[in-house]
Amino acid sequence: MHAARGVSETPAPTDLKADDAGAPVVLLAGGGALPDLLAAALERRGRAVRILAFRGFAERALARRADLIVDLIDYKRTLAALKAWKPAEVVLIGTVTRPKPIAFMGALSAYRNREEIAAILGSGDDGLLGGVVRLIEEEGFAVAGIDQLAPELLAPQGQLGAVAPDSDSWSSIARGLAVLDSLSPFDVGQASVICAHWVAAIEGPEGTDAMLRRVQKLRRGARLRATHGGVLVKTAKRDQDLRVDLPTIGPRTVVRAAAAGLQGIAVGAKTTLIVEIERTVQEADRRGLFLLGVDSRTEPPRVSSR
Known part of the structure; x- marks a missing residue:
């Protein structure tokens, strides 16, 4: 996976600070215009927003304003950010490509057994996305949809x-x-x-x-x-x-x-x-x-x- 050009080096998880201005909505942002549109809609509603952008997928303009940039399969770094930010809701938004099975297996092997990971990978796009949602929820975070947060979109x-x-x-x-x-x-x-x-x-x-x-x-x-x-x-x-x-x-x-x-x-x-x-x-x-x-x-x- 290639690094997004024109983006500064991202901080280590230990550099992250909890949000003091109220529980934010965290966007796990891929490519396309939707992450930026959702962020703007939430800010119009007075919501605090944190953006975790996936390297190589998020649009350059969004990546420049992101709070953190990580590789798509860097689950350890993503989880550290979520624990630091203590979000009210997490939203999966934007386009990404399906990771290679061996990379996905390696990224999650410290958190889930190989049989569970293999089942997620073998269950099609719906099953893979559902598996990712379950992983986030099992860490204690609420995953929300655009229909809940910005139905005007x-x-x-x-x-x-x-x-x-x-x-x-x-x-x-x-x-x-x-x-x-x-x-x-x-x-x-x-x-x-x-x-x-x-x-x-x-x-x-x-x-x-x-x-x-x-x-x-x-x-x-x-x-x-x-x-x-x-x-x-x-x-x-x-x-x-x-x-x-x-x-x-x-x-x-x-x-x-x-x-x-x-x-x-x-x-x-x-x-x-x-x-x-x-x-x-x-x-x-x-x-x-x-x-x-x-x-x-x-x-x-x-x-x-x-």
Whole structure:
């Protein structure tokens, strides 16, 4: 793992001092814009914030203001910081890549037996994230989610922009939600693309942007006609722990969806993060796409098999 450039050397755990200004929220921060957005939202609410940034993942601007920078698998240093800061809540936020099993095993071998660590590593992304949450909680710290601390960052329910979906798009949304619900037990992606009532793509480990590029290639190769339109549907998995790995969209998602020839985007209301929501809505309006927050946590819709 590479060190973030332009960042000063981090202090040793013995240099850490407990927070005297009240129990803070500690952000265990990976990459992307979300850690900075959450920190700003918490500060607007008057909350004290401490940032522990993961080296090589956190954005450079966030790393510069971080209280501590550690390697992703440096559990000893992370735990020392949490014990020093005595947080009210801990939040796992931002993107990271899955660590190599041998490195993960070595980092945690002093804290957990090898069988438990192997079980966590072999349980897929959901199991790995859940295992990390359990490790933190078992040390006596409360792990919170964005839905608890800054719900304004989540998609509201209803039409978010100027463009409304037509009846075919509503049918595609219902089908997409049903597909994602049926796949929930298998720990696959959180998004699908439905075109003309059939499943054009399902998100895999490559992520939403790569899935949309795949749809764009299908469109260019005439496997999808322009008249097929299409909808991106993205939402949390059934029974997903909303404290980790929330589905996320932003302005770039809208640009990718438009390039793929889609008519709009539907996301789970109150379970999906929207990065820079105002700009995202403006981008959707500018490109003629609808943007919706839909209730995906109720009984999944029933759709015909046509």
